[in-house]
Amino acid sequence: MEERIVAHESSLPFRALPAAALRGRGPVQLARGALTTVAGVAAASRLIDELRPAAVLGTGGYVCVPLFLAARARGVPTMVYLPDVVPGLAVRLLSRIATLTAVNVEDALPRLGLRPGQTRALVTGYPVRGELFGQDRAACRRAFGLDGELPVAIVYGGSRGARSVNRAVEALLPDLLEHCAIIHVCGREGDVSWLRASSERLPDRLQVRYKLYEYLESGERSMVAAFGAADLAICRSGASTLAELPAAGLPAVLVPYPYVHQDENADYLVRRGAAVKVADAAMLGAGRPNEGALFREVVRLLDDKHERQRMAEQSRALARPDAAQSLAGALLGLAARSGG
Numbered sequence: 590m591e592e593r594i595v596a597h598e599s600s601l602p603f604r605a606l607p608a609a610a611l612r613g614r615g616p617v618q619l620a621r622g623a624l625t626t627v628a629g630v631a632a633a634s635r636l637i638d639e640l641r642p643a644a645v646l647g648t649g650g651y652v653c654v655p656l657f658l659a660a661r662a663r664g665v666p667t668m669v670y671l672p673d674v675v676p677g678l679a680v681r682l683l684s685r686i687a688t689l690t691a692v693n694v695e696d697a698l699p700r701l702g703l704r705p706g707q708t709r710a711l712v713t714g715y716p717v718r719g720e721l722f723g724q725d726r727a728a729c730r731r732a733f734g735l736d737g738e739l740p741v742a743i744v745y746g747g748s749r750g751a752r753s754v755n756r757a758v759e760a761l762l763p764d765l766l767e768h769c770a771i772i773h774v775c776g777r778e779g780d781v782s783w784l785r786a787s788s789e790r791l792p793d794r795l796q797v798r799y800k801l802y803e804y805l806e807s808g809e810r811s812m813v814a815a816f817g818a819a820d821l822a823i824c825r826s827g828a829s830t831l832a833e834l835p836a837a838g839l840p841a842v843l844v845p846y847p848y849v850h851q852d853e854n855a856d857y858l859v860r861r862g863a864a865v866k867v868a869d870a871a872m873l874g875a876g877r878p879n880e881g882a883l884f885r886e887v888v889r890l891l892d893d894k895h896e897r898q899r900m901a902e903q904s905r906a907l908a909r910p911d912a913a914q915s916l917a918g919a920l921l922g923l924a925a926r927s928g929g
Contacts, residue, residue: 591603592605604636606629606632606633606636606652606655606656607625607626607628607629607632607655608625608626608629608651608652608653608654608655609621609622609623609625609626609629609651610622610651611623611626611651626654626655628655629654629655629656630655630658630659631659632655633655633656633658633659633660634659634662634663636656636659637659637660637663637665638663642660642665643665643666643923643924643925643927643928644665644666644667644668644920644921644923644924644927645657645660645665645666645667645668646667646668646669646670646916646920647667647668647669647670647683647687648669648670648672649669649670649671649672649676649677649679649680649683650677650679650680651679653669653679653683654679654682654683657669657683657686657687658686661686664927665927666688666689666923666924666926666927667683667686667687667688667689667923668687668688668689668690668691668919668920668923669683669684669687669689669690669691670690670691670692670693670713670916671684671690671691671692671693671697671701672693672715672828672829672831673693673697673827673828673831673850673853673854674693674694674696674697674700674831674850674853674854674856674857675697675700675850675853675854676697676700676701677850680701681701684701684702684703687709688709688923689709689710689711689919689923690703690709690710690711691710691711691712691713691915691916691919692710692711692712692713693712693713693714693715693828693831693832693912694712694714694831694857695712696857698710698712711915711919713909713912713915713916713919714832714908714909714911714912714915715828715829715831715832715909715912716832716912716913716916717829717832717833717836717912717913718813719910720813721813721816721817721833721836721837722836722837722908722910724813724814724816724817724837725817726817726818728817729814729815729816729817729818730818732809732810732814732818733772733800733810733814733815733818734797734800735770735772735800735818739769739770739798740768740769740770740820740821740891740897741769741770741771741772741818741819741820741821742765742769742770742771742772742819742820742821742822742823742887742891743771743772743773743774743815743816743818743819743821743822743823743824743839744758744771744772744773744774744775744822744823744824745773745774745812745815745822745823745824746774746775746776746824746825747776747825747827750774750775750776750777750778750780751776751824751825751844751846752778752780753844753869753872754823754824754825754844754869754872755773755775755776755780755784757844757872757873757878757881757883758771758773758784758823759783759784759787760873760878761873761878761879761883761884762787762788762791762795762799763791763795764878764879764884764888765884765887765888766791766795766798766799767795768887768888768891768892769798769820769821769891770798770799770800771798771799771800772800772802772815772818772819773799773800773801773802774802774803774804774805774812774815775801775802775803776803776804777803777804781801781802781803784801785801788801816833816836816837816839817837819837819839820839820840820891820897821839821840821841821842821887821890821891821897822834822839822840822841822842823841823842823844823883823887824841824842824843824844825843825844825845825846825851826843826844826845826846826851826852826854826855826858826864826866827846827851827854828854830843830854830858831854831857831858831907832908832909832912834858834863834864834904835863835904835905835906835907835908835909836908836910838901838902838904838905838908839901839904840863840864840890840897840900840901840904841858841863841864841865841904842864842865842866842867842883842886842887842890843855843858843859843864843865843866843867844866844867844868844869844872844883845866845868845869846869847868847869847870852866858904858907861903861904861906861907862899862900862903863900863903863904863907864900864904865886865890867882867883867886868882871883
């Protein structure tokens with residue numbers, strides 16, 4: 590996936606290295622993973638000898654382990670970046686061998702055994718597109734064919750979507766659309782067909798309030814414009830939400846994906862008054878869908894403009910518009926120290 594994205598978005602060269610996870614595997618898979626990692630370190634060493642990098646940046650995950658081991662052996666300074674609140678096993682390992690550890694939010698530092706102010710620790714924020722800041726709300730709404738004063742909710746779950754969120758929104762469509770317009774970015778896993786079929790059964794006056802997309806590319810009708818058009822987000826709580834929602838000044842109802850550490854990301858925003866959290870299993874409850882926690886929280890915020898404004902201000906206060914510059918500056922600093 591990364592190779593395709595790099596080719597589409599830039600002219601940067603892409604070089605892949607062998608890597609494998611070493612946790613939660615049986616003995617056979619563990620042995621194969623260890624051999625793959627050894628092969629990855631050898632390949633990374635050859636790549637370092639060829640390119641002679643002045644510094645290396647890694648964003649975590651087991652794919653970075655061979656490169657960081659090879660860089661350490663070659664004396665190349667490294668920086669690992671943690672976008673989430675909770676580090677995985679690979680980031681904890683990489684942080685121990687990296688020259689510098691950068692994190693999105695300060696709450697992550699104790700989980701890595703680090704403290705604010707340490708020379709090998711840095712809080713940078715999460716890089717986001719500059720266009721997310723200070724958008725023209727009316728222009729963004731016009732891009733999606735929305736007008737008037739009806740609140741707008743954006744529902745999204747990443748490029749692949751979030752099926753349980755999509756199912757919950759489908760069940761709630763007639764009720765939600767009485768309170769707001771919806772920009773729904775459902776992902777590319779085939780959910781668009783049954784969501785469209787459900788929307789086509791709605792009365793015409795509600796159908797025009799529902800804007801359904803698999804994915805939003807760049808251009809006038811983009812994900813950035815969708816953020817600018819919205820008054821409320823309904824989404825997962827991956828690492829990017831810690832930056833995108835504050836950049837857009839957007840309050841949110843967060844539904845953490847239950848099998849990774851998204852709860853801690855959500856809690857970071859909830860504790861600061863920028864979001865509320867609904868458990869994935871509790872979205873629709875045990876009775877009628879519109880009696881469940883998701884509908885209750887969404888409608889409460891849609892109907893309370895002052896609360897939304899307060900949450901938007903709290904969210905905006907967390908924004909770090911200089912995050913990309915901070916990361917780039919730290920990496921260039923490492924390169925300068927190595928003579929690169």
